[in-house]
Amino acid sequence: xxxxxxxxxxxxxxxxxxxxxxxxxxxxxxxxxxxxxxxxxxxxxxxxxxxxxxxxxxxxxxxxxxxxxxxxxxxxxxxxxxxxxxxxxxxxxxxxxxxxxxxxxxxxxxxxxxxxxxxxxxxxxxxxxxxxxxxxxxxxxxxxxxxxxxxxxxxxxxxxxxxxxxxxxxxxxxxxxxxxxxxxxxxxxxxxxxxxxxxxxxxxxxxxxxxxxxxxxxxxxxxxxxxxxxxxxxxxxxxxxxxxxxxxxxxxxxxxxxxxxxxxxxxxxxxxxxxxxxxxxxxxxxxxxxxxxxxxxxxxxxxxxxxxxxxxxxxxxxxxxxxxxxxxxxxxxxxxxxxxxxxxxxxxxxxxxxxxxxxxxxx
Amino acid sequence: xxxxxxxxxxxxxxxxxxxxxxxxxxxxxxxxxxxxxxxxxxxxxxxxxxxxxxxxxxxxxxxxxxxxxxxxxxxxxxxxxxxxxxxxxxxxxxxxxxxxxxxxxxxxxxxxxxxxxxxxxxxxxxxxxxxxxxxxxxxxxxxxxxxxxxxxxxxxxxxxxxxxxxxxxxxxxxxxxxxxxxxxxxxxxxxxxxxxxxxxxxxxxxxxxxxxxxxxxxxxxxxxxxxxxxxxxxxxxxxxxxxxxxxxxxxxxxxxxxxxxxxxxxxxxxxxxxxxxxxxxxxxxx
Numbered sequence: 197x198x199x200x201x202x203x204x205x206x207x208x209x210x211x212x213x214x215x216x217x218x219x220x221x222x223x224x225x226x227x228x229x230x231x232x233x234x235x236x237x238x239x240x241x242x243x244x245x246x247x248x249x250x251x252x253x254x255x256x257x258x259x260x261x262x263x264x265x266x267x268x269x270x271x272x273x274x275x276x277x278x279x280x281x282x283x284x285x286x287x288x289x290x291x292x293x294x295x296x297x298x299x300x301x302x303x304x305x306x307x308x309x310x311x312x313x314x315x316x317x318x319x320x321x322x323x324x325x326x327x328x329x330x331x332x333x334x335x336x337x338x339x340x341x342x343x344x345x346x347x348x349x350x351x352x353x354x355x356x357x358x359x360x361x362x363x364x365x366x367x368x369x370x371x372x373x374x375x376x377x378x379x380x381x382x383x384x385x386x387x388x389x390x391x392x393x394x395x396x397x398x399x400x401x402x403x404x405x406x407x408x409x410x411x412x413x414x415x416x417x418x419x420x421x422x423x424x425x426x427x428x429x430x431x432x433x434x435x436x437x438x439x440x441x442x443x444x445x446x447x448x449x450x451x452x453x454x455x456x457x458x459x460x461x462x463x464x465x466x467x468x469x470x471x472x473x474x475x476x477x478x479x480x481x482x483x484x485x486x487x488x489x490x491x492x493x494x495x496x497x498x499x500x501x502x503x504x505x506x507x508x509x510x511x512x513x514x515x516x517x518x519x520x521x522x523x524x525x526x527x528x529x530x531x532x533x534x535x536x537x538x539x540x541x542x543x544x545x546x547x548x549x550x551x552x553x554x555x556x557x558x559x
Numbered sequence: 560x561x562x563x564x565x566x567x568x569x570x571x572x573x574x575x576x577x578x579x580x581x582x583x584x585x586x587x588x589x590x591x592x593x594x595x596x597x598x599x600x601x602x603x604x605x606x607x608x609x610x611x612x613x614x615x616x617x618x619x620x621x622x623x624x625x626x627x628x629x630x631x632x633x634x635x636x637x638x639x640x641x642x643x644x645x646x647x648x649x650x651x652x653x654x655x656x657x658x659x660x661x662x663x664x665x666x667x668x669x670x671x672x673x674x675x676x677x678x679x680x681x682x683x684x685x686x687x688x689x690x691x692x693x694x695x696x697x698x699x700x701x702x703x704x705x706x707x708x709x710x711x712x713x714x715x716x717x718x719x720x721x722x723x724x725x726x727x728x729x730x731x732x733x734x735x736x737x738x739x740x741x742x743x744x745x746x747x748x749x750x751x752x753x754x755x756x757x758x759x760x761x762x763x764x765x766x767x768x769x770x771x772x773x774x775x776x777x778x779x780x781x782x783x784x785x786x787x788x789x790x791x792x793x794x795x796x797x798x799x800x801x802x803x804x805x806x807x808x809x810x811x812x813x814x815x816x817x818x819x820x821x822x823x824x825x826x827x828x829x830x831x832x833x834x835x836x837x838x839x840x841x842x843x844x845x
Binding site: 204205272275276278279378381382383511515520521523524525526527528529532533534535536538539540542546547550 | 563569592593594595596597598599601602603604606626627628631632633634635636637640664665682693694695720721722724726727728743744745746747765767791792793806807808809823
């Protein structure tokens with residue numbers, strides 16, 4: 197007996213109600229608040245802000261709550277909200293050199309002006325489950341230090357000596373109208389500014405895998421972390437009516453500058469090369485991975501060989517780095533496809549009949 | 560939903576999309592890049608079609624949304640509801656009454672008429688994509704009308720299987736120039752693409768492309784003189800309305816090999832039944 201599929205609308209409404217109930221979980225357990233997520237799941241919030249391309253910790257925390265902790269779903273919520281917001285303009289480039297850093301390390305020098313500052317890092321924790329956290333306790337207190345002094349960039353020291361490639365000169369055209377892949381369709385080959393935007397909002401896991409592959413020999417990156425810094429920077433915009441720049445707020449950024457294998461020739465003395473990563477919020481893994489991928493993608497301008505590694509392939513990297521695009525296309529295959537499947541089914545049946553007829557004729 | 564603009568998208572975005580549509584109409588079959596927006600439904604759920612629909616909708620429109628030919632599939636219901644909420648437009652399940660039809664994977668059986676717009680949801684707009692993964696390369700191939708690779712693929716199909724082994728998303732050539740992916744419609748629907756009085760628009764959100772077949776444009780399914788294109792379907796009549804000329808879904812009715820074939824186009828089937836046509840199992844859905 198055939199029962200026609202009806203009631204799609206009621207099924208959808210009921211599924212949403214079930215989802216809402218499941219999201220809340222056991223009602224005898226207190227409900228999470230958005231400020232709790234913002235304060236205590238800060239690195240998840242940072243990832244949602246970075247890949248959602250929207251710096252708003254409260255909205256990111258809300259999205260995480262609504263998404264039941266599925267960070268890609270939370271990123272999607274933020275993206276869909278972000279796309280409805282008006283664009284007022286673009287800020288001046290932020291000065292990460294003047295960052296109020298909470299963490300700053302260099303792997304290339306034992307000590308550097310401004311010092312090595314570990315900050316709130318997992319680096320030297322022993323990964324032993326802290327069962328004390330299952331109980332609520334007093335808020336931990338860290339010893340306070342004096343305010344940190346200025347931290348000149350490590351790359352500037354190398355730059356002064358000429359042993360690292362100079363930073364590319366500012367392009368006034370790009371400064372005035374930075375490329376934005378959320379407003380213009382991506383065109384390939386993409387310039388570095390656009391590539392960096394794509395990587396900054398790209399999937400952390402995808403970049404991690406690509407960067408790792410380049411370290412293991414698929415492509416050639418041999419990076420030293422020249423400097424990794426995390427902290428707040430001012431965001432300044434020019435107000436045309438006033439004719440001056442105003443700081444509109446501060447954002448936390450993670451910046452990674454890598455120092456990479458050198459290029460050089462008989463006519464040009466050897467120089468180290470740069471890879472760059474900049475991510476919203478505290479996200480070291482992503483910033484380091486980004487700087488490796490950025491460096492690998494620069495193979496052509498640096499006169500290196502294309503070894504055919506995925507990380508060197510701009511189109512491969514840029515077209516597949518976005519997790520919202522990727523998860524949408526991946527998951528859409530669970531939608532009804534029975535019309536196409538029916539046409540394939542008939543084709544396969546027909547081909548099989550033809551093949552069997554031919555076999556019988558041969559016997 | 561008063562906090563959102565009519566049909567969700569802001570007017571600037573709609574204008575950007577309309578410009579892309581105009582360009583697409585001017586160059587039939589050519590894939591026009593557009594700055595696809597992030598929509599409140601996932602990529603792969605029809606974001607391209609939804610954006611094109613949003614850019615074309617006017618308050619006077621009557622919208623029909625189908626998925627797999629049916630008005631009541633979950634995603635068709637969801638998209639129709641989206642436009643009811645954000646645009647407040649009238650909706651219909653009747654092909655003949657709709658001014659604008661958004662579809663996934665089918666062309667309605669009822670012939671379209673002048674003034675109607677059919678908007679297809681497109682997953683992969685590039686007909687050459689599975690022959691050449693690089694967009695930079697396929698754009699060059701289109702520019703040069705370099706379609707040899709496609710003909711080789713079709714030839715290899717025949718050499719291996721005795722026929723062209725593509726049953727949906729069957730490639731077409733539009734107005735004698737661009738080779739186009741008609742979206743994953745069954746090849747049964749391909750003849751309806753050609754010389755239609757309606758405007759046909761194709762939206763690929765994730766891939767950021769819009770393309771078009773203007774009214775009364777010739778669309779030819781690629782084939783060879785000695786292996787002509789055949790629009791095939793299941794060799795049955797609809798068990799509900801008795802039509803032996805419509806595209807059919809195969810429905811498994813028990814776990815002992817029982818199955819029945821019914822129209823994929825629910826409006827077509829219901830209209831025929833209302834007119835008194837009956838198939839062999841018409842009583843099954845009394």
